[in-house]
Amino acid sequence: MTQITVSGLGVERAPAERATVVVQTQHRASHPEEAIRVASHAHAAIAEQARAFVDGGQAERWHADRVWVSHHEQWVGDGKRRDLVFDAAASVHVTFVDFAALGTWIGSVATQPVHQVGGIEWSLSDETRHALGARARAEAIADAQRKAADFAAAAGLSTPRVAAIREGGVDEPAMFKAQPMAATMRAGAGADTAIALEGSDIEVTSEVRVDFQA
Missing domain, CATH: 3.30.110.170 (Protein of unknown function (DUF541), domain 1)
Incomplete structure (x- = not known):
């Protein structure tokens, strides 16, 4: 043999039958309370919209399991004292089945400086x-x-x-x-x-x- x-x-x-988008909400301020307050408020609005898409059938699922809080000294020029700034951020992941609804939402979210769209991952059921x-x-x-x-x-x-x-x-x-x-x-x-x-x-x-x- x-x-x-x-x-x-x-x-x-x-x-593609699914599109997962990541929206990150971020705010920088000179005080940590302000950074967290602004980011938290804007993030809550995005999370509520994501929940509404799932309830309405335009999206299959969503989750918000990422948060960042940090600080660093910001360079402002030679010979000048560096400013301490604080960053607060959180992200929402939404998996859409309605691509038209996704496109409309991205266009709305992207007009607000506090939000960033982190890209789309396409997938199948x-x-x-x-x-x-x-x-x-x-x-x-x-x-x-x-x-x-x-x-x-x-x-x-x-x-x-x-x-x-x-x-x-x-x-x-x-x-x-x-x-x-x-x-x-x-x-x-x-x-x-x-x-x-x-x-x-x-x-x-x-x-x-x-x-x-x-």
């Missing part, structure tokens, strides 16, 4: 990700079988049989790759700051290493 070892690759794609993973794994096995058959035929061997299957190179069944998002500013006059967002397709990839005997 001759052993043939080949790799197999399967790739499935689907449009668990159901879609699992379904695509199953199809990608089947494709990876089929790809390996085609390669093994080609090698066996070229070498004048019998039809190869599967002897062992290993997922990927580091025992990972699938790699999930989020493609860059597409984001364009909606044209409009006046105070229309909404942003039109659309996530690119997300790839679900499965790699296998298969041993055959022929």
Whole structure:
């Protein structure tokens, strides 16, 4: 018997179904009480909006589990006494299913200097990700079988049989790759700051290493 070892690759794609955005609220002041008070008030408003999106069905979930309070001396010029300043910050993570609502919210939040939008992470629902993973794994096995058959035929061997299957190179069944998002500013006059967002397709990839005997 001759052993043939080949790799197999399967790739499935689907449009992004979830978009997780991080909004950080931050304020700097010369007194810690002021920094915390302003940041806390603005953060509470963002958290309330996030809760309303979940209650209204535009978002799937939200959480606010990050807070920072720090201080440092701020350089104001050579020969001058450095000022001690205090920073207070907190963040909110919201996972949206309604991308139009997300774009409108980002446009509104970004107009307020106390808030910063930390980017968007695109993803799939668990159901879609699992379904695509199953199809990608089947494709990876089929790809390996085609390669093994080609090698066996070229070498004048019998039809190869599967002897062992290993997922990927580091025992990972699938790699999930989020493609860059597409984001364009909606044209409009006046105070229309909404942003039109659309996530690119997300790839679900499965790699296998298969041993055959022929």
